Amino acid sequence: MKKKLLSVLLCVAMTATVFGCGSSGDTASSSDGAASETPEAETPDAGTEAPAESSGDALVYWSMWDAAEPQAQALSQSIEAFTQETGIAVDVQFKGRTGIREGLQPALDAGTNIDLFDEDIDRVNTTWGSYLLDLEELAKANDYESTANAGLMAACREVGGGTLKSIPYQPNVFAYFYNMDIFEKAGVSAVPTTWDEFLDTCQKIKDAGFTPITNDNAYISSLFGYHMSRLIGEPATEEVVKNGDWDNEAVLKTAQAYEELASKGYFSATIESNQWPAGQNTELAMGEAAMYLNGSWLPNEVKEIAGEDFKWGCFSYPAVEGGVDGTEASNYGAQVFAINAKSTKSEQAFQLITYLTKGDADKLLSDMSVGIPADSNNAEWPALLSNVKPVMDSLTTRYPWAAGAEANADMTPIIIENFTKLCGGSLDAQGFVDALKAAGN
Amino acid sequence: MKKNKTMIVVFLTPAVVMFSIIFLYPIFRTVAMSFFKIEGVTDAVSKWQFSGLANYIKLFNTELFRISMWNIFRIWLFGGILVMSLALLFAAILTSGIRFKNAFRAIIYMPNVVSAVALATMWLQYVFSPKFGLFKSIGELLHWEWLAKFQWLDPSHLFMALLIAYCFGMVGYHMLIFASGIERIGTDYYEAATLDGASRIQQFRYITLPLLKGVTKTNITMWSISSAGFFLWSQLFSMVVSNTQTITPVVYMYQNIFGAGNSMTERNAGIGAAVGVLLSVCVVLIFMVCDKVFKDDDIEF
Numbered sequence: 001m002k003k004k005l006l007s008v009l010l011c012v013a014m015t016a017t018v019f020g021c022g023s024s025g026d027t028a029s030s031s032d033g034a035a036s037e038t039p040e041a042e043t044p045d046a047g048t049e050a051p052a053e054s055s056g057d058a059l060v061y062w063s064m065w066d067a068a069e070p071q072a073q074a075l076s077q078s079i080e081a082f083t084q085e086t087g088i089a090v091d092v093q094f095k096g097r098t099g100i101r102e103g104l105q106p107a108l109d110a111g112t113n114i115d116l117f118d119e120d121i122d123r124v125n126t127t128w129g130s131y132l133l134d135l136e137e138l139a140k141a142n143d144y145e146s147t148a149n150a151g152l153m154a155a156c157r158e159v160g161g162g163t164l165k166s167i168p169y170q171p172n173v174f175a176y177f178y179n180m181d182i183f184e185k186a187g188v189s190a191v192p193t194t195w196d197e198f199l200d201t202c203q204k205i206k207d208a209g210f211t212p213i214t215n216d217n218a219y220i221s222s223l224f225g226y227h228m229s230r231l232i233g234e235p236a237t238e239e240v241v242k243n244g245d246w247d248n249e250a251v252l253k254t255a256q257a258y259e260e261l262a263s264k265g266y267f268s269a270t271i272e273s274n275q276w277p278a279g280q281n282t283e284l285a286m287g288e289a290a291m292y293l294n295g296s297w298l299p300n301e302v303k304e305i306a307g308e309d310f311k312w313g314c315f316s317y318p319a320v321e322g323g324v325d326g327t328e329a330s331n332y333g334a335q336v337f338a339i340n341a342k343s344t345k346s347e348q349a350f351q352l353i354t355y356l357t358k359g360d361a362d363k364l365l366s367d368m369s370v371g372i373p374a375d376s377n378n379a380e381w382p383a384l385l386s387n388v389k390p391v392m393d394s395l396t397t398r399y400p401w402a403a404g405a406e407a408n409a410d411m412t413p414i415i416i417e418n419f420t421k422l423c424g425g426s427l428d429a430q431g432f433v434d435a436l437k438a439a440g441n
Numbered sequence: 442m443k444k445n446k447t448m449i450v451v452f453l454t455p456a457v458v459m460f461s462i463i464f465l466y467p468i469f470r471t472v473a474m475s476f477f478k479i480e481g482v483t484d485a486v487s488k489w490q491f492s493g494l495a496n497y498i499k500l501f502n503t504e505l506f507r508i509s510m511w512n513i514f515r516i517w518l519f520g521g522i523l524v525m526s527l528a529l530l531f532a533a534i535l536t537s538g539i540r541f542k543n544a545f546r547a548i549i550y551m552p553n554v555v556s557a558v559a560l561a562t563m564w565l566q567y568v569f570s571p572k573f574g575l576f577k578s579i580g581e582l583l584h585w586e587w588l589a590k591f592q593w594l595d596p597s598h599l600f601m602a603l604l605i606a607y608c609f610g611m612v613g614y615h616m617l618i619f620a621s622g623i624e625r626i627g628t629d630y631y632e633a634a635t636l637d638g639a640s641r642i643q644q645f646r647y648i649t650l651p652l653l654k655g656v657t658k659t660n661i662t663m664w665s666i667s668s669a670g671f672f673l674w675s676q677l678f679s680m681v682v683s684n685t686q687t688i689t690p691v692v693y694m695y696q697n698i699f700g701a702g703n704s705m706t707e708r709n710a711g712i713g714a715a716v717g718v719l720l721s722v723c724v725v726l727i728f729m730v731c732d733k734v735f736k737d738d739d740i741e742f
Contacts, residue, residue: 101699109483122705218681270571272595276680278565282572401704406682409701410505417596417685424595439504 058089059348062104062117064335067094070300071170074368078361079352086355088348104128108340115343116353121333122400124166125159132165133339138350139164147358147377152334155398168334169357169374170365172296173392174222174399175330180311180387182210182290191315193327195257198318202266205290213261214268214289215423217416218276222293224419225405226317226330227254233324234397238404241411244440246433255422255429257320262425272424281305293317295331296392299384300370314388316395329397334374414439474714482698482710489711496715506716509688512600516689517668517727520608525660527612529653532619533645546620550613557610561677564606569593599686603678611667615660622656623649658735665727669720690716 061079065072072094079090095103100119107114108131118124124132139145144167145153152168160166178191183201186208192198202212215223228237231250240248261267268274268283283289285302287310292298299312316327337353339346355361358375366373370382372392381389406412418435421427427435475496477489500506531549535542552560568575571592580589593602626649634644672691679687682702694716700706 105481106483109481109485120703123700126705127700127708217679217684221682270592273569273571273592275565275594275599275678278570278572278594282570401702406702406704407706409696409704409706410503412701412704413505413508413679413683413685413688416682420596426595426597 058091059115059345059352060113061090061092061349061352062100062107062114063092063094064097064100064117064119065094066096070369071365071371074361074365075356078356078364081361082352082355086351088351090352105131108342111342114340115345116337116339116349118169118335118337121156121166121168121336122159124336124338125156125161128338129161129165131338131341132160133341133343133346135164135167135339135350138346139167142350142354144354147375149374149376151332151395152374155333156336158398166336166338167353167357168336169362170369171332171334171372171374171392173330173332173372173388173395174293174295175314175316175388175391176291176293177284177296177298178291178313178315179284179287179289180313182208182287183313186210186290191313192318193315195318195320199260199264202261202264206265211268211283211289212266213291214271214274214279214283215292216274216276216279217420219292219294219402220271220420220423221405221412221416222402223258223423224254224415225403226293226399227257227320228405229329229399229403230317230320230323230325234329234399234404236324238400238407241404241407241415244408244411244436246436246440251436252429252433255432258419258422259429259432262423267423267425272420272426277301285310296372296385296388303370303384310384312384312387314391316391325397328395329399330391330395331399331401331403332392332395333398411436411439471714471717474711475718477711479710479714480708482713484710492711496709496711497719500712500715500719505685505688506690506693508685509690509693512687513668513671513689515600516604516607516671517665520604520611520668521661521664523604524608524611524615524664525657527608528615528660529619531612531616532623533649535616536620536623537641546617549616552610553614555610557673558677560610561606561674564602564609565594565678568606569602596684596686599678599684603674603687606678607674611664615664618656618660618663619653622653626652654735658731661731661735662728665724665731669724690720 063072063075065075067076076092079092083089097119100117101123104114104117104119105128108128119128149168149171152171153164156166156168157164182205183191186201186204188201188204190197192201205212225237228240228250231253232240232248236248237250239245240251268279268289270283271279274283279289280292280294280298280302284292284298285305287306296314299306299310303310316330319326337357339349339353343349356365359377362373362375363378365371366378366382370384372381372385372388400407405415415436418427418432422429422432474489476491476493478492478495479489531545535546539545567573571577571594574593576591576593577589580586580591592598630648631644634648639647670691671689672695675683675687675689675692678684683692683696694713696706697708697716698710698713700708
């Protein structure tokens, strides 16, 4: 008897689960907000409930930030203000970098209701390019570009295949960040713009008792990429990396330049052991090392360790003799907002994007995350980044990430391993080239 | 009980349907995907481009994938030997009637309760740190210069560092399984052996070990499964971009499906599927070998 009862219960439970799943899925996909199934919704005071949670009327924004990050906190505050001002409810979901990278495309393919999302300029425009709404007309109708950063808008059009499919915010730039106090103590009066000046700077810093250069495994391939790109330009560097053309003489030249830096003791003694964020936290931010090639997000990442009195300097990777590119070339970009081509609320979404990337909201984001403002009217940059502005303004050529050094995912870890050994002095220039050639076979 | 066909169908259908949707369909789809070039993992079948065995050929010709297979083999073999011997040793000690047994057991099991992210950060940024690490301090305290100066995290030693950190957390789990196996063995055998004059070591060798055969098989199976899916620790030990010392096939699969690091790299979910198929084949092989080596319990006790 007991067994029978149990089996009936189990049966009911199972069918309930199966149908329960089905019906909840149905409401999620068909929730157009026109009718609500709950009787309470028909009562007049139901309107006081937060619309973002109860109906499909809210604008759905999938964000690349984690809820705990300053960027997310600034955006949340601004979105709240936006809703109060316009009455447009926004359902913001902070997915984080990996969350959006893994989940966005499957969600879009499955027809999930997402109106707008954000991520890095390159990923949004290349990886997710086919899901984006063309924003040219919306931008024109709203006169968006009158106060936008022209260079970044041009970059968005370039990666968008000639048309505007994304709106940049939180601009960033990749360059050498340095501790101005150490430069001062070492008697370095001007930032190096050529390789010889760079060597000279390193020597002075070393003589003053500091470590000239440090880095971490996460960014060290950029040293290789930037030097190669200075020598032969970024497109050629990318070709070398993608096709495994390690016999190209620029590879050996780059390796020799770094062998020289290593042999002169310009790198941190623990450079080979620096697993991110060890180098940026314990060497640069603590005032032991002077220079680190990284993005303009660095001062924000280490601000708790470096303290408020840390004076940040910035200069573009130096030009090398006989090279194709000079200090005018570097990786710069932004996070970008984009609107789902299938969104039925594209105008509201664009309204939100405009609100977040201009005026007070842009300033709030810039202040809270120590980031670069996107609105050209917000001319005042956070104090920690004041020396980054001239560098950003001087750039005319845009490199992709790591100046092409990470263009071949199958080679990236191998380049990093051997380049790290080169910087640590446990491999010489020829050994570096040989190791890459061996891995290519 | 009378066999009621309708009841059998009613009870089996949900399970069979669920099993087909959740297990069989993905398996067949993954195997099929491994023969195609597919950019996005959720792309419609109409977008797939048939490429025959190209994905497999590319995998075998890619140094980085070979490195990742070698890493997973090293983790499975060396990590397995280390974890199993320590787990068995601790289990034997804990079940030998020592005092504070529960406290020791809790301490050894503790790392399993702590988040892997916290553990990895502790090992990476503190224990192995060349500036203020635990090992450095111990080396300085004992005037062992080799230990104080040892670079745990450089490209030559990173794998060892990863293995130590990972195994540290896994010992407790497998120890519990061994301990429960030992406790299952009746005390009569040991009493009889003691009367016959067998030492503790002889008792362990001739009673405990043979009777633990089934449990050992369980442990090795569990270990093989967790090794094959080795991903989190690899990610934590080389954040942002992968590393030759820590990359595993699953990390390689991830890179091919979702892109690598911060760079926009070519994606091919077909290669990811091929990696999955190869890993499954490896796991099945290990199971078959295990089954041969540890035949089903022929001893009853």
